[in-house]
Amino acid sequence: MLTVVRAVQVGQVLTEDDLGKASLALDPAVKAVGSDDLKSVVGKRAAVELKPGSLLSPSQVTKNNLVKAGEQLVPIGLDPEQIPATALVPGQKVKLVHVPAQGTAGTDKASDAAPQTLDGRVVKASGAAPGTGIVVVDVATAAADGPTAAAWEAAGTLQLVLAAPDGE
Template identity: 40%
Template sequence: MLAALIVALAAWANVVLVNRLDDRVEVLSVVRTVPAFERITDADLGVARIAADPGLRPVPASERASVVGKVAAVELRPGTLVVREQVTEARPPFPGQQLVGLAVKPGQMPGGGVVPGDMVLVVTVASEQPGSSAVPGGDGVRAQVVRVGPPSSDGSVTVDVVVSVPNGPPLASASSAGQVALVLLPRGG
């Protein structure tokens, strides 16, 4: 009788386990880092099976084609699930913004560099030429990093940032004169 009870409990446990596995859904996961504002490729995505949860809103694996070719709105990291808010159609600049390439020399940005998605403060550095104009906003201009180019032979890099429309031309001018430096702001800051 005890043996029959154990067999019945084991069978019941197997049924519960199989039913729980059936509650899992296939969703998109990230398998390779995708920097903010870069296109998402098929190779960047994987499939994860998770328990259905109304508090989570990951993109179903069946909708993979709707994500491939889109742009990451934030940096996508391996091991995370893809949600719609992380995917966009367009790259910056957006309305009211301008994209500015800043030539930044060594020592004019943090030693660890900056990455797409970082928020920075673009400040004017001392000019070697008298009468040069300063960048508006005395304390610097807030900007978001979109791309970082490779280092040139002298160690300088071009950092593409988006800024509000009135700040674009003065920043471009200051950058061409070698008068800008980047201050990294805290995440979310």
């Protein structure tokens, strides 16, 4: 079986130096990449963060870029109180919601209009930064939506909301 011998970040291309071999008997229910498949795995990308000492499974690698053609990657910094209790994982669908800053035009009166939203997909979420607890989430959006999401983020008017698995 193939094992992970050094940490590999999400989206990083796998090399032979990242992988090792282990001899062990596995239950047929366990899906792991056999050592004979080394050449077919090298050059693919990590679909999730790979930790040293773990077995490599087929679902942990992909031949695709994590940011697809027609998409842009937008980094979003979230304060500790904005982090959902549910772990953010690559591939998870999210909504980027524009929430106007308090005290700006349009926030003093009630509005029946739905807030502006953009669809996104989590590519990677960092660990909490020491001292601040801020988590940076890399979100892939449609290329046309990337600048808008970046502007909302820069203005501090962006909120990340987890979408249902079907995207609604």
